[in-house]
Amino acid sequence: MSRPAGTCPQCGAKIEFKWSGALQTTCDFCQSILIRGDIDLEKVGVVADLPANASPIQLGTEGIWMNKAFYVAGRIIYEYSLGTWNEWHLVFQDGTSGWLSDAQLEWAITFPHNQSITADQAHRITIGSKFTWNNVEYEVTSRTNARYRGVEGELPFQYWDKTSVGFVDLRTQDARFATIDFSESPALIFLGQFVDFEQLRLTNLRQFEGWF
């Protein structure tokens, strides 16, 4: 598999994309946020100091989901009124990508869904609203306005300038999970499910003082 490579326009470091689908990455050395103009890299910003984070996941963590191996290629950190949460960008062995959401150690895996909702539907969302995708009924359990707090590693889109995003989380009776992401119009929908930490058979985890 060929790995696209370029040079950091800021510090000259060699930038190699581990995932060929990545549109954005961060320079490990100078923390510049770089986007691909294939394969000239353009600096569009600098990673602000990432907030202290206690997720056991880190870039390079590996795991298995539905018999497919994945590695953690990047992340977005969101900040909302009650704290932060991580969206870890997963790259699977077949080249597809998904997201591992880590909100106070509650884990959910989601994948982009090819449908959206209308502006009218979006307008009427309240706690308890119901949506059906792929014949599964999802119920709105939370609405959040989140501020984009930082990025790390490789991402499947250019995400550096989106500063405030509306999110709606939905759940089902069998622990499935969906997110409506209003960072784009029409809104993006991600479908997936809650998972137990052990289910993901993760390796390369962070370790914690006083624990392991």
Place this chain on the structure above:
Amino acid sequence: MSISVPKVPARAITCPNCGGSVQIRGFAHTLNVVCDKCRSVLDANSDNRVTVLQKAQKAQRIDPKIPMGSRGKFEGVEFEAIGFQRRGIQVEGVTYSWDEYLLFHPYKGFRYLSEYNNHWNYIRPIAAVPKFVGGNEPFVNGQKYKHFQNAVARTSYVVGEFPWQIRVGESATVDDYVAPPYLLSSERNNEEVTWSAGVYTPPKEIYDAFQMKVNPPAPVGVFANQPNPHGEPGIGRIFLMFFMLMTFITMYSCIAKPNKQVFHQSYQFNPASNSEPSFVTQTFELPGWRRAATEIEVSTDVSNNWAAFAIALINDQTGEAFDFGKDVSYYSGVDGGESWTEGSRGFTVTVPEVPPGRYYLRVEPDRDKEPGESDTQFARMVNYEIIVRHDKPAIAIYFLLLIPLAIPPLWRGVRRWGFEQSRWAESDYAPASGGGSDDDE
């Protein structure tokens, strides 16, 4: 971006209010932490510059039963107690308070313990939304829960640290649903509803999990999801079904399946004869291996006549005898155009508890001449037959046996019912509070 990073360090901050050192146990998850010395609520996440969110709590200092920082094993995983809050609800002007502990594991996340009057619950957040099938009875994983209470829970005291913003005085709407020993709870505000599932846990298990050396105090009263110690409702139901089945079988065998006939013989008796009227029958066998009821039936052809029988059932081997005497009399006629009858031509005697073995009957028919009776009338022949049946189910004995047998389940049922009354007396559905339910659904 190195993969083998050093361990995420534990840290401590300095309380700007009292200068005390405040240890952070939940790493960067912790947003708010309470200074253990002055009990101020601090912002744990304001890099370097710690701010006081709420000045020292004025309430009398509370020290949680489970000390912050102690670790306890649940579901095979060791969690650390890092947070504590006392919360209360107001019911008819009275505040009922309970304690909640926040447990933490760096990979597994957060769990909770709740304690009210030494009733403990181990609680975990649940990802699924409960399914409501009409009314207020949610299902989770096929388990049906009954709504117990809707209330506004207000935080009155906090200790330790929390991965969310916490303040004394804050409140949330909580709903509890029960399916003992399970508890389903929801907490809601305008933006979010969260569900959690608890299981009633004996105090000893909680104390053992944290290796606390003291004996836990005994729980007071009945808690919402405390299992009923007087058995499952199913046990009483199974007993009742068994009881009814036994009764049915007994009835059926009485009606449809006659007792086994072991002896049948016809005789004649001449009251006027001078010969000795008493005689013994040939022997017959009462089969089986246990004592059983034996039925002796005598039927005669007396008509406007009577006779007396003295009968003894005698064991041929042991000589043990069961005696009884009975009269038969039967009269009929026509009076003013209406026919009438009086008395009976036969009788049946049941001798209970006869041991099996070889028996015979000694029979002594008797009839005295009545005053004014002619010799011909007196000499009328009495034809009669005797039938002996064995192994008749002793219905009376059966019921006598069943009654004491029925007492424990009935008693347990009464106690069970009493326990359920105590449980629901604490709910929104207490009969005494008569419409005091503040259901706002």
